[in-house]
Amino acid sequence: MTTPGGLAEVRALVFDVFGTVVDWRSSVAAEVRSLGWPVDPPAFADAWRAGYPSAMQEVREGRLPWTHLDGLHRRILDALLAERGLTPPEAEVAELNRVWHRLAPWPDSVVGLRRLKARFPVITLSNGNVSLLLDMARHAGLPWDAVFSAELFGHYKPDPEVYLGAARLLDLEPQQLLMVAAHPSDLRAAAACGLKTAYVPRPMERGPGGRMASWTPSEFDLVADDFVALAGALGA
Known part of the structure; x- marks a missing residue:
């Protein structure tokens, strides 16, 4: 786990869901x-x-x-x-x-989100539609403060309208928003819009032996092994 830097401005966390939060x-x-x-x-x-x-x-x-x-x-x-x-x-x-x-969460997702929620608003930023994300949250016990969906913006990630739209709905500047994802491409698109980024690798997303996208630690503001480690790094 890397040490966070430049995250003092962060006021809320938004999460990719498929693969990042659920298996x-x-x-x-x-x-x-x-x-x-x-x-x-x-x-x-x-x-x-x-x-x-x-x-x-x-x-x-x-x-x-x-x-x-x-x-x-x-x-x-x-x-x-x-x-x-x-x-x-x-x-x-x-x-x-x-x-x-009705996808199952990763083992650390619920406990990690609860810890993070004690300090920050935790919000989805997913290509899933609103009804899907609500059903998933109830099924998996995911403690979201709000559900943001591509459906709200009429655009799918990685279109900038999604990342900037989330900041607008939260009345925040982009740099006050931390995007959490297991996919480097999602984080790169968020960073291009001015958001802060946290990478949480999910090596089992595509099963045993599944390939992961290449990345370097310097690309992201924070890298953590799972959501519990992410909470610890952010003081939650």
Whole structure:
């Protein structure tokens, strides 16, 4: 864990959620496995998640109208099923699409957030839609002070409107906001908008042997092993 520097101005923390706060891969794979479909559950989870960036790009380029994340997830899921020649009942597919509402947190997430919340407002800054994030918080016991979603801004991260919109809604200057994420690209985009950054690596996000994006400690204002360590570094 590195020692924080230049964070005296920070007044609130905003968090990426998928992969940073919750373990999407294990959660999705477990539900796919329970359905008994003739697929490899972890590989199916990976393929589902892999369709997400290109789906967002379709929205950015105007090839799709604004579509919240539940809608994008369903488009990707339908395509995966078609590619595999699978035709499960509609009710089963619709229920699986909502698996993203009930993802399990990493073991340190809830206790770490509670500690951080004692000192700072803790807020989501996610591409997930509001209803998804609310359901997830209730399912996983995540103690958010507020839920900020790309849906509020009509833009998906890493568009600057999301990071700057969060600062605006909190009536803060960008440098008074600390973005916490397990993804260097998210943090780089936040830093380009003037936010402070905290990197919390999640080496198991993509399972055993999963590749992590390259990064250097000097890129971020703070690096911590998990949310408990992050709380300690910030004096919470």
